[in-house]
Amino acid sequence: MIKAETVIGLEIHVELNTETKIFCGCKNQASKNPNEYICPTCLGYPGALPRLNKKVVDYALKAALALNCEVQRNTHMDRKHYFYPDLPKGYQITQATKPLGIKGKLYLEKAKKTVGIERIHIEEDTGKMMHRSDDTDIDYNRSGVPLIEIVTAPDLSNEVELLEFLEELKNLLAFLEISDLKMEEGSLRCDLNINVIDQKRGTKTPVMEVKNLNSFKGAVKAGLYEQKRLRKALGKNRELTKETRGWDQKREETKTLRKKEDSLEYQYFIEPEILPLQLSQRKIRNTAGRMPELPQQKRVRFKKQYDLPDYDVGILAKNPYVADFFEQALLVCYAPKRISNWIMTQLLSEMPKGLEGFKDLALKPKDFGKLMTLIEEGKVPKKIGEKVLKEILITGEDPERILKNRNLGKITDPEEIQKIVAELVDQLSTQYPELLKDYQKKPDKAMKFLMGKGMERTGGRVDPEKLRESIKQELLLKFQQKEY
Ligand SMILES: [Zn+2]
Structure with missing residues (x-):
């Protein structure tokens, strides 16, 4: 040719x-x-x-x-x-x-x-x-x-x-x-x-x-x-x-x-x-004066104002509903890159109509911002956040209410953690009688096992350091009660 x-x-x-x-x-x-x-x-x-x-x-x-x-x-x-x-x-x-x-x-x-x-x-x-x-x-x-x-x-x-x-x-x-x-x-x-x-x-x-x-x-x-x-x-x-x-x-x-x-x-x-x-x-002149900000102008402003890469800006400024959603969410949680990442990955992957879907989204930008704040402040782990997001996309419910109703929020109360750990260690030491002996011999191996079980039990809603501390205390208590 x-x-x-x-x-x-x-x-x-x-x-x-x-x-x-x-x-x-x-x-x-x-x-x-x-x-x-x-x-x-x-x-x-x-x-x-x-x-x-x-x-x-x-x-x-x-x-x-x-x-x-x-x-x-x-x-x-x-x-x-x-x-x-x-x-x-x-x-x-x-x-x-x-x-x-x-x-x-x-x-x-x-x-x-x-x-x-x-x-x-x-x-x-x-x-x-x-x-x-x-x-x-x-x-x-x-x-x-x-x-x-x-x-x-x-x-x-x-x-x-x-x-x-x-x-x-x-x-x-x-x-x-x-x-x-x-x-x-x-x-x-x-x-x-x-x-x-x-x-x-x-x-x-x-x-x-x-x-x-x-x-x-x-x-x-x-x-x-x-x-x-x-x-x-x-x-x-x-x-x-x-x-x-x-x-x-x-x-x-x-x-x-x-x-x-x-x-x-x-x-x-x-x-x-x-x-x-x-x-x-x-x-x-009047019409020109009332013109909305157009994609090209928006891309330039987003890039400068929010310090975002070209790729992000290209997607966020593509559609008026997305651009608006992004900026409204920022009013609640000012974390441009995190919000942008979540919009481009988690949010879009859940939307069959893609960017067009932002037009009639059940999820309100302020609720999205709220959820992002909870994640930003470490109150909700990312994995849980994704679950909550999926739910709001269907129900349009408030993220805090979903967390409360579904028991999905992070467990921060030390007493509550201690209670969960006590139950867990009790149960496991009955199930695996060797466990506590092992802990004396190979503390790391047993701790790893207990940590794994603890995270599983709480659905990852406990801070790992707090969980480790709690398990240590519980084991100490056990050793004092029984003699090995
Ligand atoms: Zn006619």
């Missing part, structure tokens, strides 16, 4: 989580019942008038600013005409000629590369077709759901950068709280534009568009598949035409959906029913 450069750009559709749809009052919500949230406007009935939802503009503006875009203050919506059963109006309202945001960028820390954002624009989603063996159903619940489309420059060179970009973008959008970002449910969708260039020979393939990518893994696999296919074709000087291809998840390959010849002529014109969009300087 030839050595050729791969060039990848992305088109990402993000469904916005506004209460209502973009041009009508219908609920913007997923439903198991098809066509539950529809009206004449989102069904495109003649005469129905669209009204632009202001929240959509606010959300799109937030995204544009977060991606360092230049905001176009005077813009408008366009009609994009095409015929498809999921689009009953016969056109989609979008921003074709003057997108809200242009010339943005997103920096990738691992790849050490800035990826250009060519544009961010507002548009409406279409309905959804559900194909069955002999029939097709159409669900218009998604008709008129607000979207932003983010188009990157062709700045990505391989699948590693592709994955980092998608993750970084998703994390950034999560902090803006403008979308559910559920790829599997279609609220985050991406298409790839990919071609390969052989600089040495001065040849290149046409750009292929790959659609139907419903997971990051799928995007990476499709990128790799297409790169290989294009390099092979370029190596063999095989003529290719520009195509829209679909990713077949089951067969793990791309296949032709449309050839360039069938490419559509959209006949754009300005949407006459919606007034032009005018954004004041003040609005832009």
Whole structure:
């Protein structure tokens, strides 16, 4: 295979989580019942008038600013005409000629590369077709759901950068709280534009568009598949035409959906029913001023403020719920590295949904902080702490209450320890009559045995030094009572 450069750009559709749809009052919500949230406007009935939802503009503006875009203050919506059963109006309202945001960028820390954002624009989603063996159903619940489309420059060179970009973008959008970002449910969708260039020979393939990518893994696999296919074709000087291809998840390959010849002529014109969009300087300034701290800024601050390694910071600042949980727990127990370790190991290993699970966690950060304090102060051994954590994750109970109710706390009362040891030595000296004699001959061996049994009996809840001292005293007492 030839050595050729791969060039990848992305088109990402993000469904916005506004209460209502973009041009009508219908609920913007997923439903198991098809066509539950529809009206004449989102069904495109003649005469129905669209009204632009202001929240959509606010959300799109937030995204544009977060991606360092230049905001176009005077813009408008366009009609994009095409015929498809999921689009009953016969056109989609979008921003074709003057997108809200242009010339943005997103920096990738691992790849050490800035990826250009060519544009961010507002548009409406279409309905959804559900194909069955002999029939097709159409669900218009998604008709008129607000979207932003983010188009990157062709700045990505391989699948590693592709994955980092998608993750970084998703994390950034999560902090803006403008979308559910559920790829599997279609609220985050991406298409790839990919071609390969052989600089040495001065040849290149046409750009292929790959659609139907419903997971990051799928995007990476499709990128790799297409790169290989294009390099092979370029190596063999095989003529290719520009195509829209679909990713077949089951067969793990791309296949032709449309050839360039069938490419559509959209006949754009300005949407006459919606007034032009005018954004004041003040609005832009206010939105910029109310921006949450974004992952990149958070990573820098966490690193500096809490003196944490890059790896920790990378995970903690990935998701707003995790970042928040971490800082809330610190208010109760200021041990950044310990808290970070516990979040990354014990806590995450118990969470099937991973970082996303922090959103609806039964464990409150203040209770997590409390538990960490108990461990930090040596009142609860780590092993017990792990048990308690598992329990709070299910019940959401207070850690101290769990320790008390389950008798899991450290035994610190000397009398209680002495009592346990007395019982233990009594029992063991009956069970192993040689034990006390052995203690005189080989004290270390017998002590080791007794210590082991003592720890076992108390579930490791006694400080070993205190236990040893207690056993010594008990044996001394025994020797005084009996003569050996
Ligand atoms: Zn509607």
